Amino acid sequence: MSTLEINNLHKEFVDSYTGESVVAVGDVTFSVEQGEFISVLGPSGCGKTTVLNIVAGFDKQTSGTVHVAGKPVDGPSPERGVVFQSFALFPWKTVMGNVLFGLRMRGVPRHEREPIAQQYLELVGLEGFERKFPHELSGGMQQRLGVARVLANEPEVMLMDEPFASVDAQTRRKLQEELTGIFETKRPTVFFVTHDVDEAVFLADKVVVLGARPSQVREIVTVPLERPRTWRSVLDSQEFRHTVTYLTDLLAGDEPGVPADLDPA
Numbered sequence: 001m002s003t004l005e006i007n008n009l010h011k012e013f014v015d016s017y018t019g020e021s022v023v024a025v026g027d028v029t030f031s032v033e034q035g036e037f038i039s040v041l042g043p044s045g046c047g048k049t050t051v052l053n054i055v056a057g058f059d060k061q062t063s064g065t066v067h068v069a070g071k072p073v074d075g076p077s078p079e080r081g082v083v084f085q086s087f088a089l090f091p092w093k094t095v096m097g098n099v100l101f102g103l104r105m106r107g108v109p110r111h112e113r114e115p116i117a118q119q120y121l122e123l124v125g126l127e128g129f130e131r132k133f134p135h136e137l138s139g140g141m142q143q144r145l146g147v148a149r150v151l152a153n154e155p156e157v158m159l160m161d162e163p164f165a166s167v168d169a170q171t172r173r174k175l176q177e178e179l180t181g182i183f184e185t186k187r188p189t190v191f192f193v194t195h196d197v198d199e200a201v202f203l204a205d206k207v208v209v210l211g212a213r214p215s216q217v218r219e220i221v222t223v224p225l226e227r228p229r230t231w232r233s234v235l236d237s238q239e240f241r242h243t244v245t246y247l248t249d250l251l252a253g254d255e256p257g258v259p260a261d262l263d264p265a
């Protein structure tokens, strides 16, 4: 049994004013194993966020099924923690308070909460900032807090919707490396939506490529890179460049080309 199983997912939105319907997700089927990192790529508007929202329980599919750890998804749950692009932290709570909140909601006994929260804050490099408020942190630190808050709940799957899109390019690289390190330490199951092919390949074990609307899975590409990964080692690797080229061609709608340096012609 896979941790996340999506079968024949289909979603139509009906415009309440005109009555017209938009097919946001055509027929999407794929699964994610426990401890696997999946990136989801696809053209703008192909339904990536809609699939994520349905897995999160924020939205309901028109047809098809989503199971997490064998149970059908029925509304939001800390078992499917979401890291948002906009951070979505509690501004009135401290860094520690933001992490403690989920633990309290989950019914973790009071005396266990703080050590668990501390462990996850250390994991994301926020030790020493426990008593600060979110507005006192940089964008990158807020995003790391978002990751700590979700992981402290030990979710079945961590859902991430372009979490690094609003931070500068240099911080983004750093956060991607940190997320890889966290993934390699804790091995959560991750479902990561992005537009960025390099990011998708750097982070993931597999990249799920969705086609244009009405979306279907075009291909699932296994990333042939060993872990641990750093940008330095990955950028030097032929496998990384070939995988990025292959996916870029796929997204452009071309037949994937043979990389020039492998072309015998």
Ligand SMILES: Nc1ncnc2c1ncn2[C@@H]1O[C@H](COP(=O)(O)OP(=O)(O)OP(=O)(O)O)[C@@H](O)[C@H]1O
Residues within 6 Å of the ligand: 013, 014, 022, 023, 024, 025, 042, 043, 044, 045, 046, 047, 048, 049, 050, 051, 195
């Ligand atoms: N609440 C909604 N009501 C009506 N249409 C919607 C709604 N949410 C999404 N859509 C439509 O569904 C389609 C898929 O949107 P979605 O945001 O899931 O795509 P996406 O692949 O995540 O896009 P992007 O890459 O641009 O972020 C789009 O055509 C969008 O306009």
